[in-house]
Amino acid sequence: MSTATTSPAEIGAAVRQILGDALGYLLPAALRVAASARIAEHLSDGPLTPEQLAERSGTHADHLRRVLRFLATRDVFREDEEGRFHLTTAASVLKADFPVSMRNIVLLFTDDMYWKPAGRLDESVLRGNSVFDKVFDGQIFEHLPSDADATRLFVDAMADMSVLEHDGMAESYEFPESGTVVDVAGGLGGMLRAVLTRNPGLRGVLVDRAEVLARHRLEDETTTGRWETAEADFFKELPAGGDIYLLKRIIHDKSDEDAVRILTTVREAMSASSKLLIFDLVAPPGGIQGPSIMSDVLMMAVFEGKERTEAELTELLSKAGLKLSRILPTPSNMSVTEAVLAD
Numbered sequence: 336m337s338t339a340t341t342s343p344a345e346i347g348a349a350v351r352q353i354l355g356d357a358l359g360y361l362l363p364a365a366l367r368v369a370a371s372a373r374i375a376e377h378l379s380d381g382p383l384t385p386e387q388l389a390e391r392s393g394t395h396a397d398h399l400r401r402v403l404r405f406l407a408t409r410d411v412f413r414e415d416e417e418g419r420f421h422l423t424t425a426a427s428v429l430k431a432d433f434p435v436s437m438r439n440i441v442l443l444f445t446d447d448m449y450w451k452p453a454g455r456l457d458e459s460v461l462r463g464n465s466v467f468d469k470v471f472d473g474q475i476f477e478h479l480p481s482d483a484d485a486t487r488l489f490v491d492a493m494a495d496m497s498v499l500e501h502d503g504m505a506e507s508y509e510f511p512e513s514g515t516v517v518d519v520a521g522g523l524g525g526m527l528r529a530v531l532t533r534n535p536g537l538r539g540v541l542v543d544r545a546e547v548l549a550r551h552r553l554e555d556e557t558t559t560g561r562w563e564t565a566e567a568d569f570f571k572e573l574p575a576g577g578d579i580y581l582l583k584r585i586i587h588d589k590s591d592e593d594a595v596r597i598l599t600t601v602r603e604a605m606s607a608s609s610k611l612l613i614f615d616l617v618a619p620p621g622g623i624q625g626p627s628i629m630s631d632v633l634m635m636a637v638f639e640g641k642e643r644t645e646a647e648l649t650e651l652l653s654k655a656g657l658k659l660s661r662i663l664p665t666p667s668n669m670s671v672t673e674a675v676l677a678d
């Protein structure tokens with residue numbers, strides 16, 4: 336479209352769009368203020384003035400008021416005529432004790448680990464890889480083990496992010512009536528617990544790092560006696576003898592090389608009848624489109640991964656001695672990609 340045929344109104348709208356988008360980073364910055372100062376928690380018992388909120392949260396009243404007004408333009412908090420701020424639904428999900436809490440997710444997505452490499456996306460595009468290693472000591476999965484607080488935030492945010500998806504995902508696949516499900520790098524175990532709850536004849540093994548396993552959430556009245564944890568490194572060796580191996584949100588944040596290394600370790604643990612289920616997005620043949628495209632850019636900016644197509648997944652699996660057998664939808668934007676040993 337040339338500017339000669341573009342109306343002044345269209346140009347004005349385009350300019351406003353670009354101006355807003357170029358300052359879009361202020362929104363996550365403001366969400367971080369609310370999450371870190373626990374503003375939503377302070378409003379749980381009713382509306383408060385900025386001065387009252389500032390006193391309870393140890394912040395500066397005028398600056399806080401201006402940030403909350405900004406968030407109110409997105410229906411995160413509401414200001415009344417007396418200048419008091421109220422909770423809204425969007426503000427409530429920032430509470431740490433909300434059943435589907437977004438607090439850890441906001442804190443992770445606006446943490447230096449995400450923020451700084453994302454702010455240097457231009458360098459990533461020149462380089463063809465995340466600049467995480469220029470900001471920190473190595474790429475993200477080399478850095479995390481050296482920082483206990485960062486690891487805790489990462490693992491907790493991943494667990495919170497999945498709360499709404501686990502039930503739908505566990506129902507999207509017909510698990511066998513008996514046998515063992517090994518959730519590889521399963522984090523705090525929410526997915527494995529959902530699978531065990533729906534399939535009372537199954538046993539489960541949750542694999543992750545020791546410090547993550549120490550905080551697992553596998554136990555409830557339906558799973559007692561049917562689970563165990565196993566510390567293992569998915570680049571080295573995994574528990575053998577599983578009937579089903581799960582990899583959820585693992586392959587998409589890895590480079591092709593690391594993904595093949597992990598898939599190879601899984602294949603070595605599998606028997607002829609085992610199945611591997613990969614829970615990740617499967618991009619359409621031309622590459623990812625729609626809202627999920629943000630996840631693909633995140634995988635490039637902060638990680639070394641990508642949201643892959645069926646053809647790309649097939650190739651990775653084949654390099655690891657596995658073959659893709661089918662892809663099933665789930666209620667979320669992720670799919671279940673089932674693989675078995677290649678002939």
Ligand SMILES: C[S@@+](CC[C@H](N)C(=O)[O-])C[C@H]1O[C@@H](n2cnc3c(N)ncnc32)[C@H](O)[C@@H]1O
Binds near residue numbers: 490520523544569584
């Ligand atoms: C992106 S999280 C995904 C967790 C979980 N599958 C989910 O969907 O919420 C990645 C997980 O991999 C674990 N992890 C990282 N490196 C690992 C390794 N070398 N061996 C085993 N687990 C590892 C982390 O501790 C973390 O729990």
